[in-house]
Amino acid sequence: MTTIHVNDLTKVYGRTTAVAGLSFTVRPGMVTGFLGPNGAGKSTTMRVILGLDRPTSGTVLVDGKPYRELRDPLRTVGALIDAKAVHGGRSAHDHLLCLAQSNGIPARRVREVLAMVGLTEVARRRVGGFSLGMGQRLGIAAALLGDPPVLMFDEPVNGLDPEGILWIRTFMRSLAAEGRTVFVSSHLMSEMAQTADHLIVIGRGRVLADLPMEAFIQGSARAHVLVRSPRAAELATMLTGQGAGVDPAGDGLRVTGLTAARIGELACAAGLALHELADQRPTLEAAYMDLTKDSVEYEAVAS
Amino acid sequence: MIGSALRGAVLAEWTKFSTVRSTWWALGATVVLSAALGYLVALSLGGGRARGAFDPLFAAFYGLTLAQLALVTFGVTAVGAEYSAGTIRASLAAVPRRGVFYAGKVLAVALPAAGVSAVAAVAAFLAAQPALGPRGVGLGAPGTVEALVGGCAYLTLICLFATGVTTMLRGSARALGILMPLLFLGSQGLGNMPQLKPVMQYLPDQLGMVIIHVSGPPDDPRWARAYGPWTGLALLVVWVTAALVGGYLVLRRRDA
Numbered sequence: 001m002t003t004i005h006v007n008d009l010t011k012v013y014g015r016t017t018a019v020a021g022l023s024f025t026v027r028p029g030m031v032t033g034f035l036g037p038n039g040a041g042k043s044t045t046m047r048v049i050l051g052l053d054r055p056t057s058g059t060v061l062v063d064g065k066p067y068r069e070l071r072d073p074l075r076t077v078g079a080l081i082d083a084k085a086v087h088g089g090r091s092a093h094d095h096l097l098c099l100a101q102s103n104g105i106p107a108r109r110v111r112e113v114l115a116m117v118g119l120t121e122v123a124r125r126r127v128g129g130f131s132l133g134m135g136q137r138l139g140i141a142a143a144l145l146g147d148p149p150v151l152m153f154d155e156p157v158n159g160l161d162p163e164g165i166l167w168i169r170t171f172m173r174s175l176a177a178e179g180r181t182v183f184v185s186s187h188l189m190s191e192m193a194q195t196a197d198h199l200i201v202i203g204r205g206r207v208l209a210d211l212p213m214e215a216f217i218q219g220s221a222r223a224h225v226l227v228r229s230p231r232a233a234e235l236a237t238m239l240t241g242q243g244a245g246v247d248p249a250g251d252g253l254r255v256t257g258l259t260a261a262r263i264g265e266l267a268c269a270a271g272l273a274l275h276e277l278a279d280q281r282p283t284l285e286a287a288y289m290d291l292t293k294d295s296v297e298y299e300a301v302a303s
Numbered sequence: 304m305i306g307s308a309l310r311g312a313v314l315a316e317w318t319k320f321s322t323v324r325s326t327w328w329a330l331g332a333t334v335v336l337s338a339a340l341g342y343l344v345a346l347s348l349g350g351g352r353a354r355g356a357f358d359p360l361f362a363a364f365y366g367l368t369l370a371q372l373a374l375v376t377f378g379v380t381a382v383g384a385e386y387s388a389g390t391i392r393a394s395l396a397a398v399p400r401r402g403v404f405y406a407g408k409v410l411a412v413a414l415p416a417a418g419v420s421a422v423a424a425v426a427a428f429l430a431a432q433p434a435l436g437p438r439g440v441g442l443g444a445p446g447t448v449e450a451l452v453g454g455c456a457y458l459t460l461i462c463l464f465a466t467g468v469t470t471m472l473r474g475s476a477r478a479l480g481i482l483m484p485l486l487f488l489g490s491q492g493l494g495n496m497p498q499l500k501p502v503m504q505y506l507p508d509q510l511g512m513v514i515i516h517v518s519g520p521p522d523d524p525r526w527a528r529a530y531g532p533w534t535g536l537a538l539l540v541v542w543v544t545a546a547l548v549g550g551y552l553v554l555r556r557r558d559a
Binding site: 051068070079081086098100 | 307308311315316318324325384388392393396399558559
């Protein structure tokens with residue numbers, strides 16, 4: 001059971017506070033999505049987890065220890081921070097070999113991970129000529145080198161084609177299914193909706209939400225039930241009496257606070273016919289926009 | 304534990320250097336330039352008429368003051384490439400203890416630099432002899448062995464100086480911007496201006512010229528230095544230590 005434990009993390013660069021009092025735990029066996037608008041502090045948090053940036057205050061523990069105290073850290077945490085950060089003149093094989101040697105990982109493992117990401121054919125080619133997708137695969141191969149229980153990916157699908165996105169999504173899901181801790185940042189909601197089991201949403205350096213994906217969507221203010229009935233006025237009175245919030249919406253009613261099933265049962269008991277009873281689950285995108293609309297760092301000013 | 308971590312770090316750094324072409328260009332150029340300049344300088348000095356005291360060691364080793372620039376490039380890119388390619392983060396995530404990472408870097412620079420420096424110094428000396436013709440000397444000539452040892456030590460140290468400065472400045476361009484003028488300033492004559500000499504003679508390249516016995520005849524007041532080769536070497540070690548410690552402090556304190 002290897003977790004990432006972020007406790008009251010604050011990081012200040014000069015006069016900019018990147019993250020302020022962030023606390024959360026990333027657990028094994030699932031994909032945890034790390035969501036937030038650009039500039040929310042996702043990359044900063046990941047850099048601090050990896051010991052690259054020093055926290056201004058607070059602590060970050062991986063497997064119960066600060067990252068810098070991990071022995072051969074690639075065997076505990078594999079990270080893809082920036083896939084473009086490779087020396088263009090070095091081959092894919094040699095790039096991985098440097099990392100492997102620094103952590104006492106045998107050279108045979110380099111060939112294994114290259115095969116896992118499908119780069120065996122181009123292993124001896126210089127990475128300067130790699131496409132974006134190949135570079136991304138190389139970055140993931142690097143993360144897998146130490147067969148680590150924890151994997152972190154910072155914006156892994158940025159700039160990838162649909163095939164590459166699908167590949168990475170499938171890959172992350174299978175890593176989580178193996179019991180690993182998978183922590184993925186993204187600002188793409190649609191991507192997270194299909195990948196993550198759990199969400200941590202941050203905005204302006206603070207945690208806005210930390211809950212299972214399903215609860216996140218349901219908990220959004222936009223979750224409601226759309227009801228149409230020829231006897232709408234009576235229905236509205238009855239539902240309000242049951243503690244629901246009822247607003248007119250077009251030729252129907254927008255009901256919050258009751259499930260669709262409960263509304264149906266109540267209507268049946270009252271002898272009120274329903275022409276439509278529809279659960280309106282907001283998309284992750286909508287839920288996210290609601291949550292972060294006050295915390296977007298650079299919002300376009302409406303003209 | 305530190306031992307195996309450091310061994311891994313040195314090995315990884317050497318793999319980084321040896322798997323890019325620029326390393327082999329820089330190291331190769333150091334040897335080729337040393338030999339070629341040794342030959343050419345010897346040819347131009349040895350073939351001409353003797354003016355005053357002729358120093359066969361000067362002819363052989365003067366070229367090292369230029370060849371050093373190739374080796375300095377190796378010392379710079381060893382660290383600078385991590386910043387220009389952005390690999391510094393992946394490298395530090397792999398070796399998060401900055402002291403171990405830096406020690407690995409410095410050792411992986413120092414060992415090949417020392418080897419190449421030794422080859423370059425010997426190559427310069429040997430290449431100069433045929434060009435000097437009858438004025439050529441053997442290894443037994445006074446000061447020769449000292450100059451060879453000095454040349455090897457000087458080139459190695461100046462390469463490490465470059466590594467330290469680049470780590471402090473976190474980038475090749477900035478480092479070369481400081482190092483190139485610094486290493487040329489003295490050689491271009493500023494070191495001999497009476498008003499500046501008291502200070503300039505302690506710059507690394509000026510120390511180097513004394514260490515490799517090419518600062519001119521010591522009995523000539525224009526060339527006289529306030530120190531001899533061995534003191535010069537000690538002073539250079541002070542420079543290099545300062546640069547390396549400075550690099551370590553920057554690496555330890557700054558976010559990657």
